[in-house]
Amino acid sequence: MFARSLFLAVSVLALSACGPSEPVSEGAPPDMRRLTEEQYRNTIVDVFGSTVTYGGRFDPLERKDGLTELGARSARVTPSGIEQYYTVARTIAAQVVSGENRDILFPCKPADAKTADDACAKQFFTETGRMLFRRALTTKELEMSVSAAHEVGAGRNDFYEGIAYSLAGMMVTPKFLFVIDSVEPDPKKPGDVRLTAYARASRLSFLLWNSTPDDQLLKAAEAGELDKKSSLEKQVDRMIASPKLDNGVRAFFADFLDLGRFEILEKDPVIYPAFGVKAGEDAKEQLLRTIADHLVARDLDYRDLFTTRHTFVTAPLARIYKVPVTKPDGGWAPYEFAEGDPRAGILTMIGFLSVNSHPGTSSPTLRGRAIRETVLCQKVPDPPGDVDFSGFNDPNSPNKTQRQRLTAHRANPTCAGCHKITDPIGLSLENFDGAGAFRTTENGVKIDTAGDLDGVPFTDAPGLAKAMSTSPAVPACLVSRLYSYATGRPLDRADKDTVAYFQKTFESDGYRMSKLLRQIAISESLYSVSPPKAGAATQAKSSDAQKENPS
Amino acid sequence: MKFRLIGTVVGMAFAATFANSASAADSKGGGKLAFAVRDWFTSVYESKFMDECPEGLAISGDEVWWRGLNKKDRARLTDNGLIQTLNRWGQAVRRGPNGVDICLNPSASTGDPVQRIVEGKYSYGADLDGTKDGHATAKSCAHEKFIDANDDNKLVDNQFYRLVGCTYGWRHVGLVDLNANEMRGTSGLGMILIEVTGVDDPRNDDDVTVTFYRSVDQFALDPVGAPLPFSSYRIETVDGKPRYSDSLKGSIKDGVIETKRGDVKLPFYGNYNFMHPVIKDMGLKLTVAEDGNSATGMVTGYYDLAMMLYWIGGMGPTIPVSYYNCPSVDTAARKLADGYPDPKTGECTSISSAFNIKAYSAFAIHPETERREAKR
Structure with a gap:
């Protein structure tokens, strides 16, 4: 008996030690991707520190194949975009060489600040250029940067002006703005x-x-350590232990959940007076904060994100959730929704609910589509161009609830196909209006939140959450x-x-x-x-x- | 259906409050409701043709001053009437001996007209003295009763209405309460927070406690300036304890909260003054709106006369645009006061009153909750 148990234990150990081996991947041809705004911002903070700030926006990136990061592969830089990059670069460069920052950000002091100093410029660009280009500068790149700094510094009798000029130029080159797969x-x-x-x-x-x-x-x-498995693992473990992992996880989920749409999110203030600009900003942050806390800080099961009752709130969000907050004048506070509360998981948070709604109404279709496309990676076909929305827009319609209106809408066979995919999920979130506030009725009629996810039936949003977490x-x-x-x-x-x-x-x-x-x-x-x-x-x-x- | 809706909406906030009060949740009746009072208006019954004021509206202090001037001074001091009431108020109010301010020192003034008071039969309010004819009792001075404007079969006491009901500033277009409400709404000072505790059922509960606090947080407002319901407001503290916290026992019936009577010290800010009057025998009746976002109701009781007169005399620039004469009001108020006679003088020290309030559903954040959360 003992021998058999031992044999089994050893077998299990041996199997688990082996585990599945990684298949060989051919990869894809090398490519280049434009830095996202967030990557640009993080880079500036990492290279120059958080005291260096700037305003302005860059050309938006197109979302492709479910990710904006993939749209960055085909991103172009327009003439106005390059102007914007240059304006921002000059703003940053001016702060880098400013009196407050130069002693911290420069590795050397010029012999005479009233003229060019090539030795100090070379030292500065060797270090800073390496961080900006994510590689060591070539001899020619370095010479060019020093030479440009020399010309301007000597001409204007200011070493730092020369450096700022050259640095700004460096920050508008594709070598900085694009991440290049060099091979x-x-x-x-x-x-x-x-x-x-x-x-x-x-x-x-x-x-x-x-x-x-x-x-x-x-x-x-530079030491060739990233080619060696053990050294690579050491670097990866170091990076995963870093607080900066939070940025990485947030960036992925912001892209994965298509949270860029918050940039253009607007709600009708008459219908949703509590949903102002700040509530919108906080709603996005709440999603990311909850995700980062769950996955990074507490290292919990990803699937439980769909049922978690633990989150964070601010005063503007608390008003919509109808919960108390101990910091009415601002700031985030942890909050735990009680067992039995209709809120469970990220799909019932204001962020997901509001961004997947119309400005003045909820939208089971948008919500269902978002769940299918973003969280389940399923493609929902676009609606035809000639959809008849009169049934939705008629204030005197006998169909009082979204379910009634969508049922009538599905009588059109052209529409029915896609709505069958989206609506059974989206309708289960109808207890939340277009701003994400809880409700039990719509136009005086009790809301029916029954639905199903690919054959798994449920009666309400927590039911959907459970179905998602086990899918x-x-x-x-x-x-x-x-x-x-x-x-x-x-x-x-x-x-x-x-x-x-x-x-x-x-x-x-x-x-x-x-x-x-x-x-x-x-x-x-x-x-x-x-x-x-x-x-x-x-x-x-x-x-x-x-x-x-x-x- | 209506009731179900109220129950659901209020119930949600109720449940949220309950869920966040671990200690309260351990015991029976741990649920809470809370309301932030935004509007506080003197209850003034106004008939269509102003029958309650047969002599017309009260004479203003400006008019008294102006009448007292000779023709030459009228021309000089008012630029033949071109200087607006508000702008000449600085001179008008200092018409006492040696330029004494007759609103801050009303007894310094002499020869003032008699305040025009309400002579109608009807008023809003509550029966505070329990008499049928307003005769003097141990806790009241003799006065006339009104018929309840909401119920012909009931009698109510509201001598404060009798005092100011014919004064422009207190009527529905007047600025006294409008201005004070606006100040409270935008300053974050003087917010009365009402918390109902011991609630088993937010719709019906025969035993709850209603406590009155103050918050100095600003009202959270929507884009058009209306308070946003379900905002959280911190209770003002002194040495870690609530500065105001008087309680009344009460009940909830079909969503209407009604307290028993008791003495309550309330914060009050408006028209450039802060005070904290004690309203004796105070009662509150509050009806929660169908959507659960707000509540309207009435506060009744004997208002501290000295505090009231301090406020009336200290409203500064609100006085000339409210058209009353401070000494006239002061003299009349002392005659009309009907509550709690001074044992020595026999003069009443409080005046029966009624106020309409509008409050918004809110969360009252207790200091211990703040401290606990700060440690997390």
Whole structure:
């Protein structure tokens, strides 16, 4: 008996020690992605500190294949966009060289601040340029930066003005504004290419921190440590332990849940007087704060995000939730919804409910679609262009509730197909109006919140939350989106095994986000690239040539 | 249906409050309701043709001053009437001997007209003395009773209405309460927080406690300036304890909260003055609106006369635009006061009164909750 138990135990241990092995990934051709606003902002904070501030917005990025990060691959910089970049760059550069900051941000002092000092300029650009370009500057890049600083510094009798001029120029080059997948011949696979160590560092850093690599990571890249599994793991563990992981997780979920729509969110103040600008800002932050707290600070099961009753509120949100807050004059306070409360999980938070509604009404269809497309990674076809909305807009309609109106709407077979996919989910959230406030009736009629998720029936929002938390599609969607986000490319059939591998490890790791991030960060798949396409290779060549001969 | 809706909405906030009060939740009746009082208006019964004021509206202090001037001074001091009432108030109010301010020192003035008071039969209010004819009792001075404007079969006491009901500033277009409400609403001073505790059922409960606090938090307002319901307001404290916290026992019937009578010290801010009068034998009746967002009701009781007169005399620039003459009001008030006679002088020290209030559902944040949350 004992021998059999021992044999079983050893067998289990042996199996779990082996675990599934990572499939080989071919990757995709190298690419380049424009920095998102958040990445730009985080980079400036990491390189120059949080005292350096700026205003202004950049050209928006298009959302593609479920992620804005993928839209960054095809982002262009318009003439007005480059003007904006330059304005911001000058603002930043002026603060970097200002009297308050120069002693902190400069590694040296000029011999004479009233004229150029090439030695000090060289030292400054060697260090700062490396952080901005996420790699060491080439000799020509360095010479050019020093030379530009010299010309302006000497001409205007001000060393720091010269530095600011040159620094601003550096910050509007594609080398800073775009994360470039630079490649080199792969010594292990003759004829193939691999990401350079610097490119690996960038991929890792933007995944985990949503920012530029720090000095330690760049040093590890320069020492060739990112090619070695154990050294890579050491760096990944260091980065996961950093408070900056919070930024990385927030950035992913802001993209994953399409929270960029908060930028254009508006509510009718007559219908929803409590939903002002601040409530909208706080609603977005509440989602991200709750997610980061759940997944990073408390390292809990991702699926429980859909049922958690633990969150944070501010005064504007508390008014809509109709709950007390101990800091009426501002600030965040933790809040726990009681068992039995209609609120359970992130889908019942004001942020999700309000952003997936119309300005003056709730929208079961938008909510259902958002759940299908963002959280379950399922595609819902766009509505036809000639939808008849008169039934929805008629104030004298006999259909008082959204369910009644949608039932009438589904009589049109053209509309019925998609609404069958979205509405059974969305209608279960009808106890929450367009601002996310709780209600039991609509136009005096009791709201029916029954619904089902792919055959799992429920009667209300907590029921939907439970169905979501037990649906295998929920963690599967997260894994595929995160992997797509990490590699910066849409996934295809060739990625099937790799995604399945991460899904398996995610499950065996108890659906912990930190573990999933680690698995992806230390995987070969994250860094694998296939040879550039013919056209792209030509472009890459000319890009390299430009790198050595910047104009 | 209506009742169900009120029950649901109020019940949600009720449940939220309950859920956040761990200690209260342990015991029976741990639920709470709370309301922030935004509007406080003197209850003034106004008939269509102003029958209650047969002599017309009260004479203003400005008019008294102006009548006292000779023709030459009228022309000089009022620029032949071109200087507005408000702008000449500084001179008008100092018409006492040696330029004494007759609103701050009404007894310094002589020869003032008699205050025009209400002569009608009807008023809002409550029966405070329990008599049928207003005869003097141990706790009241003799006065005339009114017929309840809401119920011909009931008699009520409201001598404060009798005093100011014919004064422009207190009638529905007047500025006395409007101005004071506006000051409270925008300053964050003098907010009365009403908390109902010991609530088992927010719709019906025969034993609740109603406590009156003050908050110095600003009202949270919507884009058009109306208070946002379900806002949280911190209770004002002194040395860690609520500065105001008088309580009355009461009940809730079909969503209407009604207290028994007792003495309550209330905060009051408005028209440039802060005070904290004790309203003796105070009672509150508060009806929660159908949507659960607000509540309207009436506060009745014997208002501290000295405090009331201090306020009436100290309203500054609100006085000339409210058109009353301080010494006339002061003299009349002392005659009309009907509550709690001074044992030595026999003169009553309080005046029966009634006030309409509008409050918004809120959360009263107790100091101990604040301290506990601060530690988290």
